[in-house]
Each structure stands twice: as structure tokens, then as C-alpha cells.
Amino acid sequence: MxxxxxxxxxxxxxxxxxxxxxxxVSAYPKPGNIHRTADFQETRYEHFLASAVAVAPHxxxxxxxxxxxxxxxxxxxxxxxxxxxxxxxxxxxxxxxxGNTLLGAIILLSPIAVAAGMLAExxxxxxxxxxxxxxxxxxxxxMDAVNVxxxxxIAKPSGLGKAPKLDVTxxxxxxxxxxxxxxxxxxxxxxxxxxxxxxxxxNNYPITFDLGHPYFTQQLKETTDVNTATVHTFLKILxxxxxTFISRKVGLAEAKRISAEAGRVLEKGGLTTPxxxxxxxKFDKKLKDPAHRLNPGTTAxxxxxxxxxxxxxxxxx
Numbered sequence: 001m002x003x004x005x006x007x008x009x010x011x012x013x014x015x016x017x018x019x020x021x022x023x024x025v026s027a028y029p030k031p032g033n034i035h036r037t038a039d040f041q042e043t044r045y046e047h048f049l050a051s052a053v054a055v056a057p058h059x060x061x062x063x064x065x066x067x068x069x070x071x072x073x074x075x076x077x078x079x080x081x082x083x084x085x086x087x088x089x090x091x092x093x094x095x096x097x098x099g100n101t102l103l104g105a106i107i108l109l110s111p112i113a114v115a116a117g118m119l120a121e122x123x124x125x126x127x128x129x130x131x132x133x134x135x136x137x138x139x140x141x142x143m144d145a146v147n148v149x150x151x152x153x154i155a156k157p158s159g160l161g162k163a164p165k166l167d168v169t170x171x172x173x174x175x176x177x178x179x180x181x182x183x184x185x186x187x188x189x190x191x192x193x194x195x196x197x198x199x200x201x202x203n204n205y206p207i208t209f210d211l212g213h214p215y216f217t218q219q220l221k222e223t224t225d226v227n228t229a230t231v232h233t234f235l236k237i238l239x240x241x242x243x244t245f246i247s248r249k250v251g252l253a254e255a256k257r258i259s260a261e262a263g264r265v266l267e268k269g270g271l272t273t274p275x276x277x278x279x280x281x282k283f284d285k286k287l288k289d290p291a292h293r294l295n296p297g298t299t300a301x302x303x304x305x306x307x308x309x310x311x312x313x314x315x316x317x
Contacts, residue, residue, distance in 0.1 A: 006064065006067045009117065009120045010067065011060055013060070013113055013312070014059040016116070016312045017055075017056070017109050017112065018052050018053070018055070019317075020304050020308035020310075021105060023226060023307055024300060024304040024307055025045065025048040025049070027227050027231050028231070029231070029281065030296075031280065031287045031296070032284065032288060032294055033295060033296065033300050042098060043098045044098070047101050050095045051092045052102075054088075054091040054092045054096070055092060055106060055109075058106075059113040062110050062114045063113045064117060065079045065084070065117065066079070066113070066114040066116060066117020066118040066119075066132070066136075067117040067120060070118045076136055076139035077141055082143060082146065082147030082151075084113075086147040086148065086150050088110070089103060090154060092106075092155075093155070104197045104301035107201070107301075108305045111136045111137055112129065112133060114136045115130075115132035115133040115135075116129060119132065123312075124312035129309065129312065133204065137202075137204070142181050145183060145186075145187045146174045148187070149174050150174075163191060166190060188201045196241060196243070196302065197298060197302070208305040208309060212236070212237050212306035213306050215233050216306050216310055223272065228270070228271045230303065231271055231280075232270050232271065233303055234300065236266060237303060238296050238299045239262040240263075241299070242255035242256050243255055250293050258294065261283055264279065265283055
């Protein structure tokens with residue numbers, strides 16, 4: 001397949017990222033998460049489907065900005081990554097009634113969309129994508145940071161906690177960002193110690209590219225089943241990287257215990273063996289506490305980024 005126009009390229013990128021979200025949220029049973037056979041009382045599977053549709057036009061715009069960078073029409077600093085994130089979050093809030101469903105995923109996937117637009121290849125090489133993502137992230141501006149703060153305030157995510165500096169809930173933070181010329185990357189450096197999504201941004205997506213993507217590719221070959229590969233990749237990431245959404249809610253020690261349990265599920269074979277499936281079902285039930293304090297939401301966001309890289313690289317279910 002070759003792209004006949006920049007519009008076709010941007011639409012292709014958008015479809016790839018929309019599919020990544022749909023496949024991730026549909027994979028079951030992802031322990032502690034909403035999926036196609038499990039809802040929360042106030043949040044349903046359908047809210048995520050609507051959110052995936054809502055963000056697609058913004059990923060298209062992100063890819064179009066990447067194309068403009070590759071053509072020399074704009075500089076990487078002019079991409080407006082913060083505006084892309086903010087507008088996508090706004091759309092999510094308009095298309096479903098539950099509030100925050102995809103904030104973390106939008107933050108992770110938006111640079112991927114821009115980077116893919118910069119490439120415009122038939123199969124988007126992960127190494128080239130990663131190189132372009134680094135350029136985009138490092139070119140972020142103070143205004144991008146302000147727009148992402150606005151996006152967070154629109155989404156109202158739970159479990160934010162208080163940042164030691166430039167806290168997103170502090171009304172003075174946005175003006176301080178502009179006065180001190182703090183870029184979005186620098187803001188995420190502050191948050192990277194306690195938030196894996198910020199850490200991915202700052203460190204050029206090591207969990208996505210070095211852990212998740214190779215493991216997902218291996219699982220696809222071994223199981224030939226995208227649901228199994230997705231659930232196992234989610235478990236693999238969770239087993240090696242304690243979920244920071246959980247750690248902010250209940251502490252790092254509990255997050256590490258949950259990671260160890262995820263590892264045990266994989267050791268038992270996960271979805272490929274009766275004992276693994278039994279352990280996985282118990283694990284899923286345990287993590288679905290009424291207050292949703294044990295929901296590995298950050299792991300789900302990173303799994304979506306893994307799927308996005310794979311789909312851009314040519315994978316189709």
C-alpha cells in the first residue's frame with residue numbers, strides 16, 4: 001500500500017491509533033480494567049468505544065502536523081502537541097458521559113501520531129518512529145505545558161496526588177510555567193519519578209519499545225491470537241513495572257505486590273493453560289475493588305501505545 005496524498009497518510013495513522021485503543025480496551029480479562037466482559041458501576045466498556053471514535057480526528061490532525069514538519073512547512077516547536085492533547089480530551093468529554101477515559105493514552109499516543117506523519121511510510125519502522133518522537137517531545141513548549149494542564153483539568157483524573165512543584169491543581173502553576181518558560185518535557189521530568197506516562201515521555205518510551213513491543217510481537221507468533229497477546233503484554237508490563245496509578249492510590253509496596261502476582265499469572269501460562277486462566281480470573285476479581293484503587297490504568301495506557309506501534313508497523317488482526 002502506498003499513500004497518494006497527505007490526507008490519506010494522516011487518515012491511515014488515525015485509523016491505526018484508533019484500532020490500538022479499541023483492541024486494548026476489548027482485550028479480556030485484563031485484570032482490574034474495564035473490558036468487553038466487565039464494566040465498572042459508573043464507567044462502561046461503551047464509554048471507551050465512544051472515546052476511541054472521539055479522538056480519531058485529533059490523531060489525524062497530529063499526523064498532518066507531522067507531515068508539515070517533514071515537508072519543512074513548520075518547525076517541530078510549532079506542532080502544538082499540547083493543543084492536540086487538549087482538543088482530544090475535550091472531544092472525549094463530549095462523546096461520552098463518564099469523564100476521563102483516555103487522558104493517559106492521549107498523552108502517549110499524540111507524539112506517536114505526529115512522528116508517524118513525519119515518516120509517511122507503508123510500514124512505519126519502530127526505530128524511525130522512536131527517533132521522530134524524541135524530536136517532537138524535546139521540541140515541546142511552555143504553551144504546550146499550559147494546554148496539557150488545561151486537558152488534565154477537563155479530564156479530572158482520579159489519583160493525581162500533589163506534585164512537589166508546579167502542581168496541576170494549583171491555579172498559579174500555569175502562569176509560573178509561562179513566566180519561567182518551563183516546557184512540557186520539563187514538566188514531565190518533574191512527574192516522571194511517580195508517573196510512568198510522564199517517564200515514557202521523558203525517556204523516549206522505553207517500556208513501550210523495549211519491553212512491550214517485542215513481547216507483544218513474540219506473543220502474536222506463539223499464540224496467533226491478538227486477545228491473548230494483548231492480555232499477556234499487559235501482564236508482562238505490569239509484572240515488571242509497578243503501575244503508578246495504583247502506587248499513587250495505595251502505595252508502592254502494594255503496587256509491587258500486584259506486579260508480583262501478574263508475574264505469577266504469566267508463569268502459570270496465562271490464557272494458554274487452565275491453571276493460568278484460573279489464576280487470572282482470581283487476579284481480575286481481586287483488583288476490581290469497589291473504590292477502583294487497584295485498577296492498573298497506567299499499564300493499560302502503555303499497552304495501547306505498544307499496540308499502536310505494532311499496528312503502524314503493519315500488524316492487522
